[in-house]
Amino acid sequence: MEDTIIDKEATTIDSASAKNVRVMNPADSKIPEGPVAEKWTNYKAHQKLVNPANKRRLDVIVVGTGLAGASAASTLAELGFNVLNFCIQDSPRRAHSIAAQGGINAAKNYQNDGDSIYRLFYDTVKGGDYRAREANVYRLAEVSNNIIDQCVAQGVPFAREYGGLLANRSFGGAQVSRTFYAKGQTGQQLLLGAYSSLNRQIEAGKVKSYNRYEMHDVVLIKDKDGVERARGIIAKNLVTGKFERFAAHAVVVATGGYGNTYFLSTNAMGCNCSAAMACYRKGAYFANPAYVQIHPTCIPVHGDKQSKLTLMSESLRNDGRIWVPKNIEDAKKLQSGEIKGSDIKEEDRDYYLERRYPAFGNLVPRDVASRAAKERCDHGFGVNNTGLAVFLDFSEAINRLGIDVVRQRYGNLFDMYEEITDVNPGELANTIDGVNYYNPMMIFPAIHYTMGGLWVDYELQTSVKGLFAIGECNFSDHGANRLGASALMQGLADGYFVLPYTIQNYLSDQITVPHFRTDTPEFDAAEARCQEKMDRLMNIKGNRSVDSIHKELGLIMWEYVGMARNKEGLLHALDELKRIRKEFDTELFIPGSADGMNVELDKAFRLNDFITMGELIAYDALNRNESCGGHFREEYQTPEGEAKRDDKNYFYVSCWDYQGNDNKAPELIKEELNYEAIKVQTRNYKS
Amino acid sequence: MNVNLKIWRQAGPKEKGGFVTYQNVETTPDTSFLETLDILNERLINEGQEPVVFDHDCREGICGMCSLYINGHPHGPATGATTCQLYMRRFAEGETITVEPWRSAAFPIIKDLMVDRNAFDKIQQAGGYVSFNCGGAQDANNLPISKEAADEAMDSATCIGCGACVAACKNGSAMLFVSAKVSQFALLPQGKVEADRRVRAMVKRMDELGFGNCTNTGACSAECPKNIKLYNIGRMNRMFIAAKCKE
Numbered sequence: 001m002e003d004t005i006i007d008k009e010a011t012t013i014d015s016a017s018a019k020n021v022r023v024m025n026p027a028d029s030k031i032p033e034g035p036v037a038e039k040w041t042n043y044k045a046h047q048k049l050v051n052p053a054n055k056r057r058l059d060v061i062v063v064g065t066g067l068a069g070a071s072a073a074s075t076l077a078e079l080g081f082n083v084l085n086f087c088i089q090d091s092p093r094r095a096h097s098i099a100a101q102g103g104i105n106a107a108k109n110y111q112n113d114g115d116s117i118y119r120l121f122y123d124t125v126k127g128g129d130y131r132a133r134e135a136n137v138y139r140l141a142e143v144s145n146n147i148i149d150q151c152v153a154q155g156v157p158f159a160r161e162y163g164g165l166l167a168n169r170s171f172g173g174a175q176v177s178r179t180f181y182a183k184g185q186t187g188q189q190l191l192l193g194a195y196s197s198l199n200r201q202i203e204a205g206k207v208k209s210y211n212r213y214e215m216h217d218v219v220l221i222k223d224k225d226g227v228e229r230a231r232g233i234i235a236k237n238l239v240t241g242k243f244e245r246f247a248a249h250a251v252v253v254a255t256g257g258y259g260n261t262y263f264l265s266t267n268a269m270g271c272n273c274s275a276a277m278a279c280y281r282k283g284a285y286f287a288n289p290a291y292v293q294i295h296p297t298c299i300p301v302h303g304d305k306q307s308k309l310t311l312m313s314e315s316l317r318n319d320g321r322i323w324v325p326k327n328i329e330d331a332k333k334l335q336s337g338e339i340k341g342s343d344i345k346e347e348d349r350d351y352y353l354e355r356r357y358p359a360f361g362n363l364v365p366r367d368v369a370s371r372a373a374k375e376r377c378d379h380g381f382g383v384n385n386t387g388l389a390v391f392l393d394f395s396e397a398i399n400r401l402g403i404d405v406v407r408q409r410y411g412n413l414f415d416m417y418e419e420i421t422d423v424n425p426g427e428l429a430n431t432i433d434g435v436n437y438y439n440p441m442m443i444f445p446a447i448h449y450t451m452g453g454l455w456v457d458y459e460l461q462t463s464v465k466g467l468f469a470i471g472e473c474n475f476s477d478h479g480a481n482r483l484g485a486s487a488l489m490q491g492l493a494d495g496y497f498v499l500p501y502t503i504q505n506y507l508s509d510q511i512t513v514p515h516f517r518t519d520t521p522e523f524d525a526a527e528a529r530c531q532e533k534m535d536r537l538m539n540i541k542g543n544r545s546v547d548s549i550h551k552e553l554g555l556i557m558w559e560y561v562g563m564a565r566n567k568e569g570l571l572h573a574l575d576e577l578k579r580i581r582k583e584f585d586t587e588l589f590i591p592g593s594a595d596g597m598n599v600e601l602d603k604a605f606r607l608n609d610f611i612t613m614g615e616l617i618a619y620d621a622l623n624r625n626e627s628c629g630g631h632f633r634e635e636y637q638t639p640e641g642e643a644k645r646d647d648k649n650y651f652y653v654s655c656w657d658y659q660g661n662d663n664k665a666p667e668l669i670k671e672e673l674n675y676e677a678i679k680v681q682t683r684n685y686k687s
Numbered sequence: 688m689n690v691n692l693k694i695w696r697q698a699g700p701k702e703k704g705g706f707v708t709y710q711n712v713e714t715t716p717d718t719s720f721l722e723t724l725d726i727l728n729e730r731l732i733n734e735g736q737e738p739v740v741f742d743h744d745c746r747e748g749i750c751g752m753c754s755l756y757i758n759g760h761p762h763g764p765a766t767g768a769t770t771c772q773l774y775m776r777r778f779a780e781g782e783t784i785t786v787e788p789w790r791s792a793a794f795p796i797i798k799d800l801m802v803d804r805n806a807f808d809k810i811q812q813a814g815g816y817v818s819f820n821c822g823g824a825q826d827a828n829n830l831p832i833s834k835e836a837a838d839e840a841m842d843s844a845t846c847i848g849c850g851a852c853v854a855a856c857k858n859g860s861a862m863l864f865v866s867a868k869v870s871q872f873a874l875l876p877q878g879k880v881e882a883d884r885r886v887r888a889m890v891k892r893m894d895e896l897g898f899g900n901c902t903n904t905g906a907c908s909a910e911c912p913k914n915i916k917l918y919n920i921g922r923m924n925r926m927f928i929a930a931k932c933k934e
Contacts, residue, residue, distance in 0.1 A: 078820045090742060091808050093848055094750045110828060149824035155817050155877045157841040164831025182841055188749055189844060196816035203812040211805065239797060268744040302717050307725055308746045416748065419765070419772050496821050545732040547725070592737045596699065597798050599740055600732065
């Protein structure tokens with residue numbers, strides 16, 4: 001491949017001065033008229049629908065079977081569309097939504113604690129550091145209640161009170177209890193609910209399910225007016241190793257986030273951004289890639305052979321208290337292993353979140369909690385041998401509630417923690433002055449979720465006609481930071497209650513278009529490109545494994561494009577990514593052949609896209625000369641170390657437009673944000 | 688820490704397979720079992736050989752993707768945990784660890800340690816749902832459900848569909864898997880409406896797909912990484928007989 005040097009000018013774009021920055025036409029986001037609370041109702045009242053007889057003439061491809069994908073596929077099929085549904089796992093039930101632990105938000109106000117649709121909307125916009133699109137978030141809050149009704153009707157066994165009604169708990173960034181949960185396995189139960197609906201439609205023949213298939217390209221075909229529309233995909237059958245063609249009237253990608261760009265993350269091993277990158281390369285804008293969520297409560301890294309990081313649910317912060325020692329001497333002793341956490345008594349502990357943010361305490365949003373942990377560790381107060389961990393302590397909760405109640409709430413998480421670390425957080429470890437101290441957990445922030453994603457309009461359609469993106473895969477609802485228990489809400493909102501409506505506004509024009517064939521020149525060309533790429537990867541025949549290069553990429557990303565970023569580091573990262581790209585192109589080795597299953601080959605395809613994704617994150621982080629939510633630029637902070645936004649210059653969504661070549665810097669298009677209902681102000685979790 | 692890994696290798700569904708022992712795989716007690724397989728694979732790739740193929744994904748014990756018969760037990764020696772939650776501190780220095788795929792006629796081998804569990808999806812498709820279209824639900828709190836019933840349904844619903852129960856069973860029976868889903872719905876009012884139809888359809892599909900019969904040995908439950916209880920099978924048998932009589 002041609003070794004083009006990345007255009008240095010483009011890598012240092014300053015949005016105020018760059019020449020080639022375009023501003024999006026406000027109409028492109030298709031936000032309906034009217035006050036924010038009436039927009040969705042207005043939209044539904046006036047949108048075009050497809051009548052039942054015509055629905056059966058229309059085919060929709062849904063890629064992905066997580067909460068968004070499975071709920072969209074089943075709901076579209078229930079409506080009467082013919083759905084083709086793809087997943088890379090051996091069963092739709094295994095999509096990574098299954099690993100979500102804590103819960104799902106909804107504005108039911110069952111607790112009578114002052115919740116409302118407006119409050120959920122407001123908390124989500126504020127939690128997202130005022131970088132989300134108001135209209136989308138309001139709709140999300142509006143349909144949140146329908147999701148709970150839907151899931152209960154499906155037989156999802158949510159936790160209940162003795163009176164038989166649904167139980168709730170609190171999550172970060174909220175002062176009400178609006179989180180519904182099923183033990184520490186909420187994602188699993190919601191996904192199995194969506195999977196059950198999907199199964200019903202598979203049995204009915206309305207959904208064709210393709211397991212162990214990976215999308216490699218989206219096929220665009222010009223309509224009679226010369227407009228390119230997404231009309232199909234090329235997918236690799238991971239068992240036979242062959243590329244196959246699939247055609248439809250519209251394509252929906254629900255393929256999750258790009259957290260594995262960092263190699264170590266809480267994502268599953270197979271999570272990847274290749275489908276999203278394929279869309280991006282075909283002209284779908286990629287929005288806000290710099291907004292990456294770092295989850296504060298993960299089990300710390302233990303060694304260089306580690307393959308992934310394990311999350312400890314945010315729900316633990318309901319009763320767990322986060323601390324480091326007050327005295328640096330104690331921290332040093334902890335680091336050298338001379339003492340244990342339970343040897344330090346109450347008055348020598350610094351509950352730094354409660355100290356810094358008295359109003360929200362341990363339940364501040366994730367970005368705030370993560371940065372506060374980093375701040376303490378950077379000052380030498382880390383509590384494990386690497387100095388990169390803080391304590392999450394249940395002593396106070398156990399002393400107050402008893403171990404049985406605490407175990408009932410968090411038992412499975414305690415067991416999980418013990419299996420991995422050999423430490424039982426529910427075990428009495430020490431008694432000082434009559435106070436019982438239990439083993440604290442050790443935690444540290446880790447890459448968890450990506451707020452950025454494919455740019456979509458209000459209808460969840462990307463900048464390519466007929467190509468839709470839902471769930472974590474799109475950018476729309478979380479702004480610069482996602483609140484806990486909102487990912488499940490968004491995935492299911494998109495799949496059950498938004499896309500099945502909005503896609504009809506698109507499909508209503510397509511009813512006269514017959515079923516597509518796949519033996520067209522467009523499909524030929526797309527498959528040939530996939531084949532070419534595969535041959536190139538197989539023929540590099542270097543001497544490095546995919547994982548060894550991916551780990552190198554991950555370290556650069558974490559160090560320079562991670563929790564805290566600065567201009568110099570980002571420029572350095574872009575140079576390093578260029579080197580890694582070259583290393584990949586010349587030194588990669590894939591054993592075996594491309595015939596049949598080849599796991600290393602499939603990983604290589606994904607890594608190729610992670611490198612491009614890494615560059616995209618770095619470009620965006622470099623452009624955004626402010627700190628907001630999950631994007632923290634060290635140059636832009638208050639004297640107390642809080643994030644400093646720049647609403648004057650950066651009150652927009654960054655949309656990156658591919659320039660035809662991975663080695664060329666993408667161009668920036670701004671979607672300016674317009675807030676009507678909420679006053680933009682500095683986030684405050686202190687009072 | 689060094690271990691020897693004796694692993695079943697098989698190039699494809701129709702190929703002849705066999706054990707290959709890899710000596711002195713270097714790992715640490717804090718490393719997970721699957722990470723140790725990663726270490727072996729890295730070594731194999733560096734030697735120009737094909738890595739061992741195995742299913743895995745979330746690596747936190749919930750997706751049900753990982754499998755493996757380790758030293759004669761599905762998901763290895765730990766109880767109530769999946770293979771991906773297994774850490775090397777469970778093994779002795781220098782130990783030879785035998786690793787096999789799930790062994791069941793209903794789960795044909797794809798390659799090495801990876802098997803095809805599509806039959807599980809097919810059983811769920813036969814009736815593992817409440818027949819209800821999105822949009823028509825009443826307010827969630829209009830349907831009070833006792834905490835006991837909800838908790839018990841949750842215990843059954845916690846099944847991850849990994850197939851350990853089938854692999855553990857000398858008859859290759861899927862009764863624990865099927866009964867877990869049947870029980871979840873049987874315990875909840877939402878699922879009661881079509882309970883008879885569901886149990887008949889799911890059992891019929893299970894039989895058609897070549898799973899064996901249950902002889903109440905209990906290995907399924909003993910080896911289940913999610914501790915799905917044996918009495919789910921009893922409940923399903925009662926429901927099945929009653930539903931058959933009504934037919």
